Amino acid sequence: MRIKDARFVVSNSKVAQCPKSPLPEFAFIGRSNVGKSSLINMLCARKRLAKTSGRPGKTQLINHFLINHNWHLVDLPGYGYARVSKKEKKEFQRYITDYFLERKQMVNAFVLIDIRHEPQPIDLAFMEWMGTKELPFSIVFTKADKLSQNKIESTVQKYLDTLLAGVWEEVPPNFITSSSSGLGRDELLGYIEKLL
Ligand code: GTP
């Protein structure tokens, strides 16, 4: 898919206020600082469409972007960010879970995982929650530029093995990406196009 047009639509803290549009949407979710906003900019080939930051907790709202006038891309706040208060953290959790439970137009969630880290309980718990709600998701490994080619393959295999050793009978679709090199862009856009 070629992205000819990408524009910011609106930010919301409540799912009820999200666009009423029935257009299909794809959500990007994961721990804070995993690279969600950077990946969105890489996919859209726009440097500052979604706001990025070296400090975790940058994206705090549900952000809708309209792509090619026919689908929405959604940048969600990161979960598991330790430096926000317990109350705020609960707030994130709530609007994230509300988003997934209420947005019927959500076609697929991309759960982002920093390729350098061992499987984290919060990511495994989030994927398990998606599974119990029968919500479709795929895994996107981010920051692959930080590892050598050999290390990428063994790390991803180890991650998928962890899923298989846990609650999963088969591994979800998965992608290896780097927002700095553009790795995985064609695969991800092709996958979205197939689901549209
Ligand atoms: P929150 O909005 O805070 O939840 O974070 P986020 O998941 O949107 O992360 P963001 O895109 O803001 O990126 C966080 C940091 O990681 C920034 O310093 C980025 O430059 C860096 N980063 C993101 N993607 C990549 C990547 O593919 N490679 C490298 N080397 N750095 C990356």
Ligand code: MG
């Ligand atoms: Mg962000």
